[in-house]
Amino acid sequence: MTTYTSYTVGDPIADTKAPDGPIAERWSRRRFEAKLVNPSNRRKHTVIVVGTGLAGGSAGATLAEQGYRVVQFCYQDSPRRAHSIAAQGGINAAKNYRNDGDSVHRLFYDTVKGGDFRARESNVHRLAEASVEIIDQCVAQGVPFAREYGGLLDTRSFGGVQVSRTFYARGQTGQQLLLGAYQALSRQIEAGNVEMHARTEMLDLIVVDGRARGIVARDLVTGQISVHLADAVVLASGGYGNVFYLSTNAKNSNASAIWRAHRRGAYFGNPCFTQIHPTCIPRSGDHQSKLTLMSESLRNDGRIWVPKAKADTRSPDQIPEAERDYYLERIYPSFGNLVPRDIASRAAKVVCDDGHGVGPGGQGVYLDFGDAIARMGRDKVAEKYGNLFEMYERITAEDPYSRPMRIYPAVHYTMGGLWVDYDLSTTVPGLFAIGEANFSDHGANRLGASALMQGLADGYFVLPATLNDYLARASHDAVEPDHPAVAEAVADVEDRLNLLLAIDGDRTPDSFHRELGELLWDECGMARSEAGLHKALDRIPELREEFWRRVKVPGTGAELNQSLEKANRISDYLELAELMCLDALHRSESCGGHFRVESQAADGEAVRDDKDFSYVAAWEFTGSGSAPVLHKEALDFEYVHPTQRSYA
Amino acid sequence: MAGTGVLMLLFLVAHMLGNLKVFFGPEEFNSYAGWLRTIGEPVLHASWFLWLQRFGLIACVVLHGVAAYQLSRRDLAARPTRYQHRPPARASYATRTMRWGGVILALFIVWHILDLTTLTVNPLGKPHHPYENVVADFQVWYVNVIYIVAMLALGFHIRHGFWSAAQTLGANSRDRDRLLKVTANVLAVALTAGFIAVPVAVMIGVVS
Amino acid sequence: MTAATHGTTSTSTMKLTLRIWRQHSPEDGGSMVTYQIEGVSPDMSFLEMLDVLNEDLILRGEEPVAFDHDCREGICGACGMVINGRAHGPERTTTCQLHMRQFSDGDTIDIEPWRAAAFPVVKDLVVDRSALDRVIQAGGYITAPTGSAPEAHATAVPKEAADFAFEHAECIGCGACVAACPNGSAMLFTSAKVNHLNVLPQGAPEREGRVLDMVAAMDEEGFGGCTNSGECTIACPKGIPLQSIADMNREFFRAATKRRR
């Protein structure tokens, strides 16, 4: 197994596909220069799409419409259940329907800045351009966005931007967008253009002569291991936030698809960039299995505080005004409770670590609507936030109208992922990564309502254009199913599963996952220190060794075996976690979601280091047990000039 | 299902109103029965309407019964394994008893025709004297029981059936739902009460 | 909703008896198996309670109970079991959002899979709901190839229609309606999608074909007919109204007569 005690720095890597010239023309130029595949030849090409979330669903439907033969996978029992379904807030688009000064350029600007200058300008601009088409596409599919009485689309402002560009469908925007893509995909399944394999998990990538030519997958019901060959493979398998065990991600979201592709040669970009969302419902005990997000819109009217006294166990209404610390308002007087996600999260951690936290384990702060209710009246508050209050009460059995909510930050999104060029191609030709699975356009921090935009831009508009180019340029001789590379991939998968079943140890898979998650949360979570990261880097290999010695997986591989699925995913997390810590250790600056305690100003503000770290870290896997290689992709900023963020 | 059900329902409303003529004495009732046989004249021959109606009704009952049987078979097949834990159903009593209620009604209709149309089982059995036959009927206790049980079953069947038919035919809507439910209840009570009034009246001697 | 009695300081735990349907594979017969579980916190979700049981079973060398789940926040529609005879349990919510404070110390809880001919049991509490996907495939979409869309504001949609569409689009495809219906009917699920799409101007061109094809697919999959029992809507965690079925029937008759002409 891998042990990363160190790394080496390899050649820099460049994004060779991005055209230059004026930024607003780059995408149309790339599209024009991309070669096309003759429509009558498309049927001869098979494309594998792993994942049916916003990215995979939209890509599968669009590629099938174009005439390709699509073979698609998801681990859930239906493509409609991909994790994208849980997104609440909304989706950004530079429509400027409000005439409030929004434009493609402004969305581009906000996103580059919001990402703390660690994203590519070309990509982000393209994203902003596509955002406009996305809304048109989704409306045509029947996505029931919120509308005004005149029958036109409603928007709201979100995540601290000054324009109202977020389109939404109550608190279920992700659900509605995903169902739109799922329905488009369903149409193609019925038409015979998509061969859908639900409850089937990709477990390895098949690389033949340096090109991605297929996958090895396991039918989760029968346990059957199967080989699927194609001319290109698209990974749309989502983020890896679940490496932390507790996160807002769906329980079975996993890193296996991208991690195994990484092991087969795809570089991993910025693995340490994770987003911690400030307003989640705190855990209630050791049994906690996942965390639930509360929309950040709550911070518009709620006030955040903790008791001034440490370990104060009085009930909140017993704590007089003078004994409360409204710490965000105190530290950031001009932004107050509306500071960006990373700052709000970190501040909560600081006060809790200091002993002021409330609720079980002191891991919580109050989000108080008392003043809002006094000012606006209970009915107005209910109208605005009623469904969120209800959800909170269902989970905690506390009534947020009469008692302040308790919130705490939680892992929410991973900006890191497989490194891709402008064409969304990984470093393995023929292997593409879209949606949260790639290292994405969000840099070191993602703004609200932009992941949905990115997933759909990739799937509906970007990939279908760039994939044509790849398929038109390369020649694709059929791969024989008995090719040695195929046999090797199958054998690897089978060996790994058999080993997991054979250990028959004395610890459950979940117990390892919880331990790993806690370690990562402590050392590679909201604040990261050199000492802590070293500690984690020492502990992870030990834990991994223990896992392969003591894990217990009952049952067999030839049946529905959820323990086996879990253990298999955890085995990948145990490797990925190490790369995350190594990446976090090497990037000794603070930027976006990545806060290194060594890199802060006297007032506690994060300090970015553009001189040394204005690059994407693309990690190369060099084999189990050997040090990975770091390839740096330098980032240039021609249009938005890096400035230090300040919210004080 | 719904179509035949509604047709039968229409017949029953008319039938009940007709039956209430019993309270106006034998002449009125018997001439009503006679009039039934002259509807449509002179376009139609005597009794043609009655026969048309009979065919229609028989068709309805048969079709309704066959549909009920087929639907029930399909529904039972769609839930082959029952739950081990069966809490009390939340649907109304009327809803849950549609199948048994229907069977009771079917049996009743057979009895009723043998009783008052063919007069096979009628205690008096005097042709062209329906009033007297009816009065004779309800002198017998078990005939009363048969009729009253059947009328109660009918009430329940209609209570769910009327609203259900509206739902099935897509005639229900957000605004109409309440009105339909109220109408179903009124119809069920009115028909049950209207029909039961006859045997009760005979029993207590108001009609004799 | 229970009052704020638990939450921050709940320390009391419960002891429960669980009777769970265990079935190794689709071919095997299954049966109810009894388990004792202790230390259940009222703040646990129902699935977290099963997690605890499963970890215990693994350590005892037994096979854990298989059940479907993913988001654990009531939106993906993956979870679902019949708890004491009720689809998703005693509250109107999904199984993952049901909390143990709904039960009391010493309770016996019966847990069974969704039962319907169209939902064969895969293992334990896991059933195959792909029939619902096939109903959608038969017509539960609007044909709008990528890139062909007109400007979003080209067609105004009255707010009323948009809200109506949204309320039906909320269906999470969990199948609780089928599990609760005495006839194993998928009318509520199908009607939710038909109504979502048919009310929108974008859905109008395919309006007739959609309802006829989806209803035909539903019948083909072996779902039962609707006798308007109303159990489905009571079990539906998203509150899809019973009215939805009448609305679909109206669409159906409209389409059937129009087609014939």
Ligand SMILES: Cc1cc2nc3c(=O)[nH]c(=O)nc-3n(C[C@H](O)[C@H](O)[C@H](O)COP(=O)(O)OP(=O)(O)OC[C@H]3O[C@@H](n4cnc5c(N)ncnc54)[C@H](O)[C@@H]3O)c2cc1C
């Ligand atoms: C609670 C929550 C709220 C959010 N709210 C917002 C919001 O308001 N706005 C916003 O812009 N973003 C939001 N996000 C982020 C956004 O939802 C996600 O980033 C985005 O949906 C990811 O989409 P995806 O298509 O890349 O992946 P996913 O939707 O995660 O889909 C992954 C797919 O891959 C499949 N898969 C995974 N691994 C395998 C494997 N090994 N084999 C086979 N199949 C596999 C899965 O079955 C699934 O189909 C939110 C996220 C969370 C957690």
Ligand code: HEM
């Ligand atoms: C032959 C005897 C009968 C049988 C076996 C029978 C059985 C049934 C059954 C099984 C149903 C469907 C259950 C449901 O919708 O919940 C039904 C519905 C109905 N029945 Fe009957 N029934 C009989 C007689 C009658 C009579 C005499 C009437 C006249 C009032 C009637 C009126 C209705 C109506 C209106 C419905 C509702 C139709 C629908 O929802 O589609 N039935 N019946």
Ligand code: HEM
């Ligand atoms: C107490 C209640 C009832 C009384 C007193 C009653 C009386 C009668 C009488 C006197 C006739 C013969 C009419 C004639 O041939 O001139 C008749 C016929 C009939 N009744 Fe009733 N009836 C009652 C309830 C019902 C109910 C509940 C039903 C149906 C569910 C029903 C269905 C019929 C039918 C189908 C006929 C045959 C009509 C025909 O001959 O064409 N009756 N009834």
Ligand code: SF4
């Ligand atoms: S209608 Fe309700 S119960 Fe049925 S699948 Fe949809 S959400 Fe689930």
Ligand code: F3S
């Ligand atoms: S419970 Fe079943 S019978 Fe109809 S009203 Fe609902 S589908």
Ligand code: FES
């Ligand atoms: S697990 Fe997603 S709805 Fe319950």
